[in-house]
Amino acid sequence: MEQIEKERFFTMAETYDAMAQTLVPMYDMLQNEIFNIVPFDKHQKITVIDLGAGSGILLEKILSLYPNSTGYWIDFSDAFLDAAKDRLHKFNDRVSYILSPLEDDWQIQLKRRPDLITSVSAIHHLEHEGKIALYNKSYNLLNNNGWFINIDEMKTLTQEAYKNSLVYWVKFVDNAREGITDELMDYYNKWKNHFDNWRVRNIENIDTPKIKGDDLHESFLNQIRWLQEAGFKNVDVFVKYHLWCLIVGIGIGDVATEVTDSSNLKVILLLKQLT
Numbered sequence: 429m430e431q432i433e434k435e436r437f438f439t440m441a442e443t444y445d446a447m448a449q450t451l452v453p454m455y456d457m458l459q460n461e462i463f464n465i466v467p468f469d470k471h472q473k474i475t476v477i478d479l480g481a482g483s484g485i486l487l488e489k490i491l492s493l494y495p496n497s498t499g500y501w502i503d504f505s506d507a508f509l510d511a512a513k514d515r516l517h518k519f520n521d522r523v524s525y526i527l528s529p530l531e532d533d534w535q536i537q538l539k540r541r542p543d544l545i546t547s548v549s550a551i552h553h554l555e556h557e558g559k560i561a562l563y564n565k566s567y568n569l570l571n572n573n574g575w576f577i578n579i580d581e582m583k584t585l586t587q588e589a590y591k592n593s594l595v596y597w598v599k600f601v602d603n604a605r606e607g608i609t610d611e612l613m614d615y616y617n618k619w620k621n622h623f624d625n626w627r628v629r630n631i632e633n634i635d636t637p638k639i640k641g642d643d644l645h646e647s648f649l650n651q652i653r654w655l656q657e658a659g660f661k662n663v664d665v666f667v668k669y670h671l672w673c674l675i676v677g678i679g680i681g682d683v684a685t686e687v688t689d690s691s692n693l694k695v696i697l698l699l700k701q702l703t
């Protein structure tokens with residue numbers, strides 16, 4: 429199926445990087461909650477994957493807070509890759525970049541199993557089957573008792589409350605305008621142009637069937653069920669703020685912890701899928 433407005437992932441990178449922390453409600457708060465949830469010691473050598481990592485804002489936080497950690501940036505946009513490289517170059521080889529659609533076999537490029545897989549505002553772009561496949565893959569990849577955390581735009585229990593959460597974001601962006609400095613006004617206007625299309629697609633055409641690349645919002649109830657069906661334990665919604673939910677699952681501790689190269693990883697993955 430053709431992706432709708434796919435080019436926005438390649439033209440919006442600079443604008444998104446400049447404005448997300450101002451124009452996505454509770455953007456930093458939701459990400460910072462991760463550090464109130466995961467049990468890792470500050471000095472632990474954790475490996476992190478960020479799915480749809482964009483300009484690397486979350487990876488920057490994680491790599492700064494855990495100085496012995498390493499991270500994988502995974503995303504399909506070369507424009508976001510450039511923005512992420514600018515932001516993350518200070519971490520040198522602690523970051524590996526995998527330019528790939530989330531639906532593809534990016535896992536064969538991993539050299540280490542992750543202890544933490546995160547994603548912010550990305551998985552809602554995948555189709556139903558793509559989301560389920562990604563949850564299954566994440567479960568199969570995670571190290572013993574590894575954590576999976578998805579912060580994303582999700583539908584809620586009623587269509588009325590869902591619509592309300594969409595309208596809230598539009599008002600939030602409108603109200604933010606008066607706090608935007610002259611320097612950032614160009615970025616604000618570019619965001620607003622893009623967001624006007626978002627509003628038409630998601631609010632005015634709320635009943636029009638969505639297609640790949642659109643905002644394929646799925647209910648948090650379905651998504652926590654998919655995590656449970658993938659095998660995750662302690663699956664729950666830890667935070668919900670209007671359109672955004674932070675959902676969590678913990679991998680079951682029945683996989684090998686040490687993986688030295690990607691071919692070995694693939695074998696272990698296959699074994700786990702078979703058992």
Ligand SMILES: C[S@@+](CC[C@H](N)C(=O)[O-])C[C@H]1O[C@@H](n2cnc3c(N)ncnc32)[C@H](O)[C@@H]1O
Pocket residue numbers: 437444448479480481482483484485486502503504505508528529530531547548549550553554
């Ligand atoms: C709204 S941005 C969020 C970026 C970042 N996670 C953040 O919160 O700042 C969505 C990101 O998902 C990426 N993305 C969307 N669909 C994707 C797909 N099918 N495969 C890989 N990346 C995708 C886009 O390129 C973009 O970087």
